[in-house]
Amino acid sequence: MNNITKACLDFAFNLKFDDTAPNTCEQMKKYIFDLICCAVAGSKTKEVDAFKYLCRLNVVQTGITPLGLTHPTSLYYAALLNGASGHALEMDDSDRTGLSHPGVMVITPALLAGCMQQSTGKDFLTACIAGYEIMLRVGTALGLSHYALWHTTGTTGPLGGSIAVGKLNKLTRDQLGHAFGNAGTLCSGLWEFNATKAQSKILHVGHGVADSILVCQLASQNFTGADKILEGKQGLFKGFHEEKFDESLFQDFGSMWRSDGVSFKPYPCCRHTHGGIDAGLELHRKLGDVPVEEIEKVVIETYQAAYDVVGNKKISSVKDAKFSLPFTVCTAIADGLVSEESFGEKSLRDQSKLSLVEKCTVCVASDIQAIHPFHEQSRVTLEMKSGEKISAFIADPLGEPETPLDWPDLAAKAKTLLSFISENEMNELQERVRTIEEEDIADLYQFVHSLSIK
Template sequence: MDLPLPAASTTAGPTRALAGFVAGLRLEAVDDFARHAARRHLIDTLGAMIAGAGQEATGSVERALAAAGLPAGPVPVPGLPRRYDMLSAAHLGGTSAHGLELDDGYRPGSVHPGAVVVPPAIALGAMRHASGAAVLRAVVAGYEATCRIAAASHPRARWRGFHNTGTAGVFGAAVTGAALMGCDADGVENAIGIAASSAAGLFTFLAGGDVKRTHPGHAAREGLMAALLTESGLPAPRGALEFKEGYFNAYAGGDTGAMDAAALDLMSAGGQHPRSRFAIAGCYIKPHACCRHIHAAIDAALDIAQAEGVTAEQVERVEIGTYAVAAAHAQVGWSEMTTAQMSFPFVIATALHRGRVGLADFGAAQRADPAVLGLTRRVHVEIDPGCDADYPRQRAARLALITREGRRFERYVPEPYGGVSNPLDDAGISGKFLGLAAPVLGAAQAETALDQLWRIDTLPDVAPLAESLAVG
């Protein structure tokens, strides 16, 4: 028979530590650096959502929802004209945010927190007319959950085939919803306990298809559902992260003895930024439209090309040494946009040939460009012991470019552009947002929305802001 469920957690394990943190979080206690980081990552993720709303994977989710008979609802979705119910809005928002490989990330956990946290925050916030300060608090809490759980799991979960954005991300979405609902520690832990049964996402996307784009959408929807079920009275197991049959044992190798989940100091997993204890302060923002594992090598290749005046036609060979997780992308092809954005040879060839790596560089014509394809055969990737030893503390790459004339140029990039040590400035964040949002919303609407986002914690109600992010 089942053991009786305790009314409240009696064990001060990692699940309870996270729940207590979320329940006790007050926005005024969030330092200025982290609060500003929260605004930056909110803006960056919403730009990715707006641009990604038009991609095919988002369209597939829309058509699936229509086929299921779901009617229109009251919640706007950034970048889309149709309004949806709250859960569907989170599902679509998560899918669109991750759809173009432009969303943010947390290096120690190899996870994309914005795509699983911002969609439920905006959907629930709009539905319930939450204040901007309440939404920003929920975003900080959601990032903390996603990043810390992913960091505690990585890279063990990756080598088991799990995609942390889908698996750890569902907890971030659940915490975001619970925080906006004002749950106490018991309620937050209950939402985590429900969300644990929906943790999903595999690295099978490396073989092709577009399912990767939907991982954050699934996590955002199921995490928000976990918070709603908690609010509606569904009891859940306590200690779901560290329980013997819980998340860390099932997903992150706790069953092998590689970690003692019950003794884990979860709130320290991944470390801290020198200027803030909050995980959101340690997240990166992408300048290139592809897998983050390739960014250090892109920066190295672009720097050589620009500083040394090397053209693509002069390249004889490119030798790249990096960490094992990144080097695995050397075997990924480029028959589809999804795989091309994950492919080390194609991305580096693109950077050298076009002088950039942007969204426009992954279309069918670009993937068939003979000049780029010729360069892919000149790109060679291997595991560098030093880079591998430094991962996940750093995402480093060593790159040597040899020209047809025999000249050799070398670069070492310890951390790519957009990271904690080399961040985009606020003007870069605004420019990226407008570049993604203006073609969809129009320049005036995008600029108005951006102005409100920079001062979101002063807004009494985020519903009008959410409307301004949608089409029509």
């Protein structure tokens, strides 16, 4: 198939609200609600202070006010901060085959563009769906070999974001193509930051969101970009050494809605830890009153990507803990829950928990690896001092399409993220998103911003 870029652009440009499936729209509302809650909560974290500093350096008279601040800045810097905020808590949605976090990369710039353009809720929904459909297909095509080196959220996010922003900015078909081409040439994000648990992950996100805005602004002035950025001889697939991929991914637009299958994150840590957490919670229930000191060994079986990203046992910071399968599994076993408090100072210094972490062995299981990324399974086995073995197997972590979170679940998650807002404000936020077809996006953004400065 030699016209992959064209297929993506034709679908995105021509997509209308009435073309979308009702279930897809309902799912997108859930992603929007979840992302807004993550971003408002994330805007209050220390992780985004450096981005707030950039915004304060670039205060303007007429611009847009980013989350967590009271002075306007340019659309570009607002996108940097809002993007970083949406991913700061590691609670935003994720896609197992696209290997990325689509909500923060697509919904964030769309919300800003929709505010500036005073877009309708229907146009906003349609733009977000178009962005998801493109981003997720490219990520799935790139696959696990790409993800081993590249942070796929950073390398595919600007593509989805530029589609959503371009539609809301009402770019022509040619202009949308230019924006998409330039988004592709700016795609970036390497995993090397994980070696020292540096902060680059939210930089990848903020930068990608801002690039989505930038390329569409340039395209509005007819600044040109590559017309075959995906499949071209020097395009994205060739550049990332993905010469062989499933071309059928780009042949089922409109019949297969990949937006329907994105996962929600119930726990505030890397998604690769969630299967292990669910297994740990099941083991906590099985242990009952048996103290964790009776555990001789913990064997965690997972897939290669999880082993590579979250297999570490060394815990010296919050970031280490959130990206540690042993720590999160042992927290679930010991405490019977995993929440933001699980990564607080008291938890990180809990010697009984840290001793249990030292008893962990993480390995890749052939049966689990064989079906990844289509399922993110986990098996945890406890070897007791008595010689007894207790095991738990998770086929699909909580929040996957097979084990979905519905509106009541998302509302409960939202309350933990936004404990500082009133019940009336929470109810209003949920109702406005659930009836977003009737919303003016500028009004919605102003309401969301008001929550972020409480």
